[in-house]
Amino acid sequence: MHTEHFDYNLLSVFDAMLRERSVTRAASQLGLTQSAMSHALNRLRDYFQDPLFVKTTRGMTPTIKAEALAETILEVMTAMRTRVLPQASFEPASMNRTFTLCMTDMGELVFLPPLMEKLRSVAPHCKLRTLQVPIPQIEALLASGDADLLLGSVQTAPESLFQQQLFMHGFVTIVSTRNKEVGDTLTQEQFESMPQVAVSLAGRSSPTYDSAFERHGLRRNIYLHTPHFLTIPLLMDREPQLIATVPEELANVFSRYGIVRVVKPPVTLPPYALSQYWHPRFHHDPAIVWLRQLVKQTFDTYPNIEA
Incomplete structure (x- = not known):
């Protein structure tokens, strides 16, 4: 291989293909037409005498040679982004x-x-x-x-x-506007007995919630675990007996739509x-x-x- 014959602009083509695993998306990222991207990829293939990226059910998958080159090329591209390009003006x-x-x-x-x-x-x-x-x-x-x-x-x-x-973040409890059992405050008895929706982003309940409730001797009657916050007000509209404890900012957004209202939980939860x-x-x-x-x-x- 002769470095004087290598176009270093092709490194960005290799880098984009590693990221996107798609000629079309890589071309879009680099601001090239798909034809120009295909031409640049063929030049890389000719230089390294290897297909580099082959079409599979998972997209354009790197070959063994491409994987061997990947770490070094990523280091070069990182150095360009973090040490060379910052010297230019940034607008x-x-x-x-x-x-x-x-x-x-x-x-x-x-x-x-x-x-x-x-x-x-x-x-x-x-x-x-x-x-x-x-x-x-x-x-x-x-x-x-x-x-x-x-x-x-x-x-x-x-x-x-x-x-x-x-x-x-602070925390509050939300209840359905159709729930007539809860007034402006939520008693400990109501909090423990009413079915609750808990958001479990990592497949388990929040340690922030759990530790605070445990310190106050509170038990939650969790009826549903879900990874989605946005389903909560819709579920409450259908099932008014449900309650949930969520970040205050989210509760305020929910309350604007008139489906839920905000009440204080029976204990003070620590912010995070x-x-x-x-x-x-x-x-x-x-x-x-x-x-x-x-x-x-x-x-x-x-x-x-x-x-």
């Missing part, structure tokens, strides 16, 4: 990029609207994409660049990730932090640094913002 107003955020459906409902509004005002050509993935997959997703930030409260976040606290998390590989990436700053600024005055 959010002219940036054209899609940022990918990992968050729950609660995050989409409560936190995404103000962030979208902020992004449109300072970086009108940028777009957002959201993902909801299991916690064990988060580190690899952030390391690969397939996701830029994780927004949420993660009790078991990988230690390798950087994090920054945004604000503290909502943070943003990112991978060390992209700690100095200028676009990700800017995105983190934007997120922090957006929620500096939370919850005193319109969601």
Whole structure:
């Protein structure tokens, strides 16, 4: 192999194919036509004398040689993004990029609207994409660049990730507006006897909830575990006897639609932090640094913002 004959722009083509496993999506990420992307991929194949990516039921899968090259090429691309490109001027107003955020459906409902509004005002050509993935997959997703930030409260976040606290969550209990048994307050007897909906994002109930209830000797009559926050008010509308304890910001959004109302739980639950998390590989990436700053600024005055 002769390096003087190699077009180093092809490294970005290899990198995009590793991320997207699709010629069409990789072309879109690089701003190329599909024809130009196919031509660049063929040049890579000719140079390395290997197909590099072959079509399978899971998309364009890397060959053994491509997998052997992947780590080195990713290191080169990371160095370019974090050490070389930051030296150039960075203008959010002219940036054209899609940022990918990992968050729950609660995050989409409560936190995404103000962030979208902020992004449109300072970086009108940028777009957002959201993902909801299991916690064990988060580190690899952030390391690969397939996701830029994780927004949420993660009790078991990988230690390798950087994090920054945004604000503290409080908790309240919500009941159906059709529930006539509960007044402005919820007694301990009502709380323990009424069937409850619990959100279990990781397949188990929240340790924040459990430890607080246990310290006060409270037992919950959990009727349903669900990984989705947004189903709760709809279920309560159909089954008015159900109650749920959720973050206060989410409860306030729900109550605007007239399906549920907010009451205080019989005990005071400790708040917990909502943070943003990112991978060390992209700690100095200028676009990700800017995105983190934007997120922090957006929620500096939370919850005193319109969601």
